[in-house]
Structures are given as C-alpha cells and as structure tokens.
Amino acid sequence: MSRASERAYSAIRAHLLSGSVVAGEQLTEDQLAQITGVSRTPVREAVRRLEDELLLVRSDTKRLFVADWSRDDIEEMFTLRQMLECHAAERAAKRLSREQIAALEALNRELTAAVEASPPDVVRFLEANRAFHEAIIDAAHSPRLGQMLAKLVEAPVVLRTARTYSQDDLRQSARDHDELVAAFAARDGDWARAVMGSHLRRAFHTFARAVGPANDSDAGEP
Amino acid sequence: MSRASERAYSAIRAHLLSGSVVAGEQLTEDQLAQITGVSRTPVREAVRRLEDELLLVRSDTKRLFVADWSRDDIEEMFTLRQMLECHAAERAAKRLSREQIAALEALNRELTAAVEASPPDVVRFLEANRAFHEAIIDAAHSPRLGQMLAKLVEAPVVLRTARTYSQDDLRQSARDHDELVAAFAARDGDWARAVMGSHLRRAFHTFARAVGPANDSDAGEP
DNA sequence: TACGTGGTTATTGTATACAAAACGCGCTCG
DNA sequence: CGAGCGCGTTTTGTATACAATAACCACGTA
Numbered sequence: 001m002s003r004a005s006e007r008a009y010s011a012i013r014a015h016l017l018s019g020s021v022v023a024g025e026q027l028t029e030d031q032l033a034q035i036t037g038v039s040r041t042p043v044r045e046a047v048r049r050l051e052d053e054l055l056l057v058r059s060d061t062k063r064l065f066v067a068d069w070s071r072d073d074i075e076e077m078f079t080l081r082q083m084l085e086c087h088a089a090e091r092a093a094k095r096l097s098r099e100q101i102a103a104l105e106a107l108n109r110e111l112t113a114a115v116e117a118s119p120p121d122v123v124r125f126l127e128a129n130r131a132f133h134e135a136i137i138d139a140a141h142s143p144r145l146g147q148m149l150a151k152l153v154e155a156p157v158v159l160r161t162a163r164t165y166s167q168d169d170l171r172q173s174a175r176d177h178d179e180l181v182a183a184f185a186a187r188d189g190d191w192a193r194a195v196m197g198s199h200l201r202r203a204f205h206t207f208a209r210a211v212g213p214a215n216d217s218d219a220g221e222p
Numbered sequence: 223m224s225r226a227s228e229r230a231y232s233a234i235r236a237h238l239l240s241g242s243v244v245a246g247e248q249l250t251e252d253q254l255a256q257i258t259g260v261s262r263t264p265v266r267e268a269v270r271r272l273e274d275e276l277l278l279v280r281s282d283t284k285r286l287f288v289a290d291w292s293r294d295d296i297e298e299m300f301t302l303r304q305m306l307e308c309h310a311a312e313r314a315a316k317r318l319s320r321e322q323i324a325a326l327e328a329l330n331r332e333l334t335a336a337v338e339a340s341p342p343d344v345v346r347f348l349e350a351n352r353a354f355h356e357a358i359i360d361a362a363h364s365p366r367l368g369q370m371l372a373k374l375v376e377a378p379v380v381l382r383t384a385r386t387y388s389q390d391d392l393r394q395s396a397r398d399h400d401e402l403v404a405a406f407a408a409r410d411g412d413w414a415r416a417v418m419g420s421h422l423r424r425a426f427h428t429f430a431r432a433v434g435p436a437n438d439s440d441a442g443e444p
Numbered sequence: 445t446a447c448g449t450g451g452t453t454a455t456t457g458t459a460t461a462c463a464a465a466a467c468g469c470g471c472t473c474g
Numbered sequence: 475c476g477a478g479c480g481c482g483t484t485t486t487g488t489a490t491a492c493a494a495t496a497a498c499c500a501c502g503t504a
Contacts, residue, residue, distance in 0.1 A: 002284075002464090002487055028455060039489045041263075044456090048270060054366070061496055062224075062456060076364050080306075087305060142298050144276070148370055224457055224494090250485060261459045266486090283466060284486060 005042035012036060012046055016055055016066060023068035027056070053151055071208060078204035081152040082197055085133070088140035088149065089180065089196040090189035096139045101184050107132045108177040115170040122165055125173075132177055169206050173199070227264035234258060234268055238277055238288060245290035249278070275373055293430060300426035303374040304419055307355070310362035310371065311402065311418035312411040318361045323406050329354045330399040337392040344387055347395075354399055391428050395421070 001009070012032055015021065033043045047064065050056040057067045096104075111128035114121040133153060137146050176199040183191035223231070234254055237243065254265045269286065272278040279289045318326075329350055336346035355375060359368050398421040405413035 004488060030455080040456090041488055041490090045270075045487095048267075052274070063496085064456090076366060080364075080366055080370075083305060083309060084302075142302075144298060144302055144374075148302075152366075226458060252485075262486090263458055263460090267457095285466085286486090 001045075002042075004038040005045045008032070008036040008038050008042045009046035009049055012043075012050060013055065016050075021066050023066050025066045027064045027066065029064070053155060055155070074207065075204065077152055077155055078200060078207070081149065082200040082204075084145060084149050084152070085137070085200060086193045086196045088137045088142070088145060089183075089192040091140040091142065092136045093184050093187055093189040093192040095141055096184050100135065100139055101181060104132060104135055104177075104181050104184065107135065108174060108181060111177065112174045115167065115174050120165070120167050120170055122170075125165075125170055129173065136180075164210070165206075172202065176202075223267075224264075226260040227267045230254070230258040230260050230264045231268035231271055234265075234272060235277065238272075243288050245288050247288045249286045249288065251286070275377060277377070296429065297426065299374055299377055300422060300429070303371065304422040304426075306367060306371050306374070307359070307422060308415045308418045310359045310364070310367060311405075311414040313362040313364065314358045315406050315409055315411040315414040317363055318406050322357065322361055323403060326354060326357055326399075326403050326406065329357065330396060330403060333399065334396045337389065337396050342387070342389050342392055344392075347387075347392055351395065358402075386432070394424065398424075 012035070015035060021027070029040045029043050029047065032047065033040045036043060036046075047056060051058065054069075055067055057065050059065065107128055111125055111132065114124035114128060117124075130153075137149050137153075140146070176195060179195045180192060180199070183195055234257070237257060243249070251262045251265050251269065254269065255262045258265060258268075269278060273280065276291075277289055279287050281287065333347055333350035333354065336343040336350060339346075352375070359371050362368070398417060401417045402414060402421070405417055
C-alpha cells in the first residue's frame, strides 16, 4: 500500500489499540484524518481494511464505530482459527523442508529464551510466537487460507491491552511448539493437526479467562 | 454500499463475467470509470472489493489485472469451502427452527422443479441452490464464518461462463439437499456435516472436469 | 406528555484536479 | 551488441470541494 494510506492504517490501528478509545464509540472520517495527518481519501481506504479486520464496524446508516467484541465473538474467532490453522499444520507437515523445520526450531529457541528471562519478555515472546505461526501458515502454501488466517490471528490483539500472561502459560506454549516441530520432523500431519488443535484451544481458554465469563451480547454499535 | 460505488461494483463484475475480458489482461481505473460511468473514486472502492474476492489482482507495482485461476486455485477454494461449510452445516443442524427447515424444503422443491423442467432451467437452479446454501450458513449463526464463505461461494462463478451442467449432476444435487434436510430434521450434526462434505467434494470434481486436467500454474498477472 | 415535522448541522459519498510513481522507448556509451 | 540512463507518457495515489444523506433539535399539535 501506498504511503499515506498505509500510514493512516497503522496510525488508526495504533490509536484503537492504545486504549484511548472505548468500544462502541463513534468515529468520523474527519477525526481520523486529523489524527493521522492525511486527507479523508486514504483514511477511507484504511478504514475499509479495519472494517474487514473487524476492528471497526459500520451502523446500518454507514456511521463508523469502534468494534465491541463479546465473548461469543472471541470464541467464534478461535474456533475458526483452530479449524483453519489445524488444516495449515497438516499441510505444512507434508511440505516443510528440513531447513524450514530448523528455522522453526530456532524461532522456538528464541521464544523459550523470552519465556525464561526474568521477568519473562512478553513482547519478545509474542513476536517469536507470531513468526512461528506465520512460518507454518506460509508453508501450507495455500494463499486464501493464509489470507483468512492473517485476519483471525491478528484480530485478538485488540484485547491484548493490559493482558497478563502467567509464566506457566508461556512455558506451555513453548512446549506445544516443540511438539509441533517434532510432528513436522516426523512428517506426521495427523500429529501436527492434533497438537495445533490443543495448542489453540488452550489459548482460547487462557484468553477467555482474562476477558470474563460467557455472555451473549452481540458485537457492533449500540 | 452507496449508489455509485455499488453500481461500479456490479458493472465491473458483470464485465468480468461477460467473457469480454481475458484472464491476465491489464485494466486501468480510467477504463473502468468509463465503462461504469462513475468517477475513479467509487471505482477504486469497487476494485478493492473485487481484489478481495480475487477476481482482480494487482502486480507488485499496483497495476491491475484480471485474475487467472489455475486448477490448484480452484481446488484450494473448494477445499476451504468444504471445511467451512461442513462446519456451518453441523452448527445449523443444532440451530435451525422447524420453520427454517420447512423453508429449506420449499427451496429444494423449487430447485427440483428447475431441474426437472425441459430443458432444465439452470439459472433458476443456481438461484435456488444459492439461497439454500445461504440459508444454512445464516443458520450457523457465525458472522465471520458467513463472511468467509460468502467470498468462497461466490468466487467460482467466474468460471461459470459457458458452463454446461448435465441433468444428472443437477439431480444429484437435489438429492443431496434432500438428505441434508433429513439430517437437519433429525438434528444430526454429524450426518449433516458428512452429506455436505460429499456434496461439495463432488461439486469440485464436476467443476474440475470442466476446467481441464491438473496443472500447477499460478494465479495472477503474467 | 408523546409524537410527528421542519429545518439545521454533522457525516458520508462522489467528482475533479493535481502529485507521485511506474512504464516504455530511444539513446548513449562501454 | 547490450546494459543502463533520461525523459515524456501512462497509471495510480492524494487532497479538496461539493453533493447527498442521516442525525439532531426545537417547536407545534393532539
């Protein structure tokens, strides 16, 4: 994407994740243009992407609001992610080269180091984790699958604000990744799928615990 | 979507499906603005959507081309659709009301009537078929799932040009739908999933037969 | 008070002009 | 002969002005 439009996208995104806006709040293109320092044209383009990523939603009359995710929304996204990423892991098991598997091992060493630092380096963990999953998805070699997963994987960062990760959670993630690498090395798609499934399902519960008990409110503007 | 932008979208889409453009051909926003009769601003918006639907692709330097789908691309999309729509069928089995099941039956009577007409009314068949699948996806009550499937279900129409459907194919579809309704009436999610799986997998092979033997060319601009 | 109704403001949608970037082509120079 | 370089042309990206639509508010009426 071009300069202004890209700048608008990351600026708006950062603005949303900074916590300075509350879910359900209305935004206008003019406001966003001022915040980002570009004109409304590229802002509108950035807003399109953020709508697609479900960070912003539009009312039936085209007003723009900060998305408000219910617990059901989060569960839905994790369920879809699990379905798709298990598939990706299975495909990756058949396709990863020895070098790529070695690269995954290296990424997980990095991740483990971040976990074992004191205190654990969450930012470094998240980055290594992201790279690990991305490498698997890439290796699945299925462009539309990658496109869908990109949205699902990125999305929950909205809720990451002030999130606390226990060291146990992080360690378990590292162990899951180790087992995934083992499954890949054995070229065992079923194994990889199973490990990925439990990995993501646990991640959901860790997440859900933080966001509170189940309820059935819907996403969107008030 | 607003008037001009929506008009542009359907006009460009129609233009692409009309067969008057060949895969891999370059298009410019100006051309499309002329064809659609609106200015470049709404055209750009429509183009965004068509890119997202993979009917158009951009080169690394932002030039716009008519997408060229390989057999692998088609197989990927059917595989993803199968994975997601089986899930939708399973969820729908738990959620469809008696009225909604009755509505599905009605849709399939309409579909059957189109099939048994002489000659079979393919347009009517396709419309009833679309509505049938859409009703199931809606009943799954999973908005992001619906969004993803919408893209996957709509996409293959690109290849529908001059497609010939045998009456046997159409009849088998109608039978599958009957069995799906039975599975829903029995509230048997596993059954629904299984029927949907075979239904879509057969559809893929019917489709693939028409588009030719496997090859490994990639999508996109030349 | 509850409920429309008219006009006013706020917000989104579109057209157009201009800026930036990419392409194509002929040229030069090694 | 071919690789790289300028330069006009084409194409995409951005800003801005204006048009269309939706929300808001005050007011009048039952």
